[in-house]
Amino acid sequence: MAxxxxxxxxxxEHFRNPRNMGEIEDADGVGDVGNPKCGDMMRIxxxxxxxxxxxxxxxxxxxxxxxxxxxxxxxxxxxKGKSLQEALAVSNKTxxxxxxxxxxxxxxxxxxxxxxxxxxxxxxxxxxxxxTPPPELESKAQxxxxxxxxxxxxxxx
Amino acid sequence: xxxxxxSDFVHGKTQDIIYLDHAATTKxxxxxxxxxxxxxxxxYGNPSSLYGLARRSRIKLEQAxxxxxxxxxxxxxxIVFTGCGTEADNYVIKGTALAKGEQGRHxxxxxxxxxxxxxxxxxxxxxxxxxxxxxxxxxxxxxxxxVAEALRDDTILVTIMYAxxxxxxxEPIAEIGAICRERGVWFHTDAVQAVGKIPVNVDELNVDMxxxxxxxxxxxxxVGALYVRKGVRLPPLIDGGAQEExxxxxxxxxxxxxxxGKAIELLQRRGEEDxxxxxxxxxxxIAGITESIxxxxxxxxxxxxxxxxxxxxxxxxxGEGILLSLDMEGICAxxxxxxxxxxxxxxxxxxxxxxxxxxxxxxxRLSVGRENTEEEIERVIELLxxxxxxxxxxxPLWADARKRGEVT
Ligand SMILES: Cc1ncc(COP(=O)(O)O)c(C=O)c1O
Ligand code: FES
Numbered sequence: 001m002a003x004x005x006x007x008x009x010x011x012x013e014h015f016r017n018p019r020n021m022g023e024i025e026d027a028d029g030v031g032d033v034g035n036p037k038c039g040d041m042m043r044i045x046x047x048x049x050x051x052x053x054x055x056x057x058x059x060x061x062x063x064x065x066x067x068x069x070x071x072x073x074x075x076x077x078x079x080k081g082k083s084l085q086e087a088l089a090v091s092n093k094t095x096x097x098x099x100x101x102x103x104x105x106x107x108x109x110x111x112x113x114x115x116x117x118x119x120x121x122x123x124x125x126x127x128x129x130x131x132t133p134p135p136e137l138e139s140k141a142q143x144x145x146x147x148x149x150x151x152x153x154x155x156x157x
Numbered sequence: 158x159x160x161x162x163x164s165d166f167v168h169g170k171t172q173d174i175i176y177l178d179h180a181a182t183t184k185x186x187x188x189x190x191x192x193x194x195x196x197x198x199x200x201y202g203n204p205s206s207l208y209g210l211a212r213r214s215r216i217k218l219e220q221a222x223x224x225x226x227x228x229x230x231x232x233x234x235x236i237v238f239t240g241c242g243t244e245a246d247n248y249v250i251k252g253t254a255l256a257k258g259e260q261g262r263h264x265x266x267x268x269x270x271x272x273x274x275x276x277x278x279x280x281x282x283x284x285x286x287x288x289x290x291x292x293x294x295x296x297x298x299x300x301x302x303x304v305a306e307a308l309r310d311d312t313i314l315v316t317i318m319y320a321x322x323x324x325x326x327x328e329p330i331a332e333i334g335a336i337c338r339e340r341g342v343w344f345h346t347d348a349v350q351a352v353g354k355i356p357v358n359v360d361e362l363n364v365d366m367x368x369x370x371x372x373x374x375x376x377x378x379x380v381g382a383l384y385v386r387k388g389v390r391l392p393p394l395i396d397g398g399a400q401e402e403x404x405x406x407x408x409x410x411x412x413x414x415x416x417x418g419k420a421i422e423l424l425q426r427r428g429e430e431d432x433x434x435x436x437x438x439x440x441x442x443i444a445g446i447t448e449s450i451x452x453x454x455x456x457x458x459x460x461x462x463x464x465x466x467x468x469x470x471x472x473x474x475x476g477e478g479i480l481l482s483l484d485m486e487g488i489c490a491x492x493x494x495x496x497x498x499x500x501x502x503x504x505x506x507x508x509x510x511x512x513x514x515x516x517x518x519x520x521x522r523l524s525v526g527r528e529n530t531e532e533e534i535e536r537v538i539e540l541l542x543x544x545x546x547x548x549x550x551x552x553p554l555w556a557d558a559r560k561r562g563e564v565t
Contacts, residue, residue, distance in 0.1 A: 012481070015478075015481060021551055023553075032553070038495040038501040039514045039518065040475065040496065040518075041553055043553040061551055062553070063551075063552040063553055063554045063555075065477040066477055105499060105501075109496075
């Protein structure tokens with residue numbers, strides 16, 4: 001029987017006990033992304049080691065469904081301790097695989113998780129014009145659905 | 158609403174659950190079940206056949222028809238059994254289009270109808286019919302004046318629900334019916350949520366057609382009924398045998414229909430008492446939840462609402478997260494969040510009531526029923542605030558609102 005409308009145990013586990021949840025106050029990069037499909041939002045904050053270019057800390061905040069929370073949690077686990085270039089290589093497909101799959105209708109939520117990381121890295125380079133971003137950044141960033149954190153849909157009323 | 162229920166995602170335990178989703182469906186009452194069983198076994202005769210075994214089925218079928226009819230103030234000949242509430246609504250809308258499409262091609266409905274009404278209307282629009290979707294106010298009320306203004310010479314049908322399934326608001330059906338009657342336009346009401354909860358009398362409501370469904374009133378799923386006033390000629394939606402006086406082909410679901418009849422008998426016997434009790438539980442839920450959770454408000458009309466539905470929007474959180482968290486505690490509830498709808502659209506009901514997309518995300522519906530206890534309600538009131546708080550701590554919207562000083 002097809003049970004592809006259900007969440008895997010792994011997804012539920014990440015929903016129950018999300019990793020790296022929160023917001024880094026003095027973040028080196030902030031990625032605010034919104035889901036054009038259902039109107040959800042994610043904020044990824046990263047701390048980057050200047051010398052080595054590795055992500056030493058990463059946190060997320062997510063307003064969205066169980067899959068959005070679980071994919072945010074998983075993506076932060078996957079990029080923590082990685083170089084910025086390695087982090088850019090983490091795709092939503094990897095996130096989904098690591099979570100034991102997602103219902104098809106929920107795949108778009110994992111895209112948001114990938115984009116959150118890309119947006120945070122992009123923000124880091126915007127704040128550090130002296131550094132040369134990895135070539136993949138440009139191509140990945142062009143798919144970003146950027147949101148203005150202060151102009152999020154409907155003024156949250 | 159295309160509400161998605163959390164057990165779609167998670168295997169909840171069947172024991173120890175607190176079921177607060179009676180507007181979605183109910184458990185078949187043991188007495189209903191007992192009445193049905195013989196018709197799945199030894200009393201299996203086809204009601205259209207001639208011999209004794211069959212005649213006994215026919216008698217039970219007709220008794221159920223009498224019961225349904227008398228409960229809503231109709232004559233038994235005015236009741237057609239259908240495969241569900243959705244079929245009854247489809248029958249009215251498509252049947253009217255077939256019957257009256259030559260006379261006019263305009264239909265009036267509201268923006269907050271169930272998809273069982275909205276989707277057949279949209280299907281007719283593709284066939285060249287024109288549909289007016291009346292707006293509602295912040296409480297989800299349709300105004301009779303707006304119905305009067307929307308009526309045209311080519312209007313063939315007005316269809317407005319008696320009570321809304323997401324927010325529980327009760328519509329002014331008798332007034333709207335009077336207006337339609339005066340203008341000689343057929344008037345249908347989807348009473349699927351209303352039957353058993355508030356008085357339903359087809360004459361007092363001035364309706365020509367009325368749809369109901371068994372599984373919302375402790376009857377089985379897959380059984381509905383449509384009241385069609387004498388003189389209203391609707392061509393069948395399902396063509397086939399001569400069952401239901403030629404109004405709906407197909408061998409009758411005898412066990413299901415007998416179950417519907419028994420479910421209505423139970424409403425006659427205990428409905429008023431149940432409703433009083435449920436209204437008290439609903440009020441406790443509303444008070445307990447809105448008092449203990451900040452930035453959470455009741456949706457729908459504060460007084461003119463079904464006795465069993467407590468519905469809210471909880472700001473800065475998303476409904477599926479609330480449902481998953483509740484399910485982990487064995488509590489069954491519903492939401493109109495975009496994230497739980499297959500189309501990823503937020504509840505059309507809340508949007509029509511003027512709620513923003515973001516607020517509609519945090520919608521939560523708790524609908525009580527016969528078997529709920531005060532202890533269960535207290536447990537939900539105790540468990541919900543920390544669930545919402547945990548989700549808010551995860552929400553960037555909450556963090557920003559806090560930075561702006563809007564919340565503490
Ligand atoms: C207002 C309303 N109309 C129609 C229906 C459809 O009834 P059924 O599930 O029997 O098709 C429902 C319930 O889902 C409902 O709440
Ligand atoms: S965030 Fe809306 S569906 Fe996942």
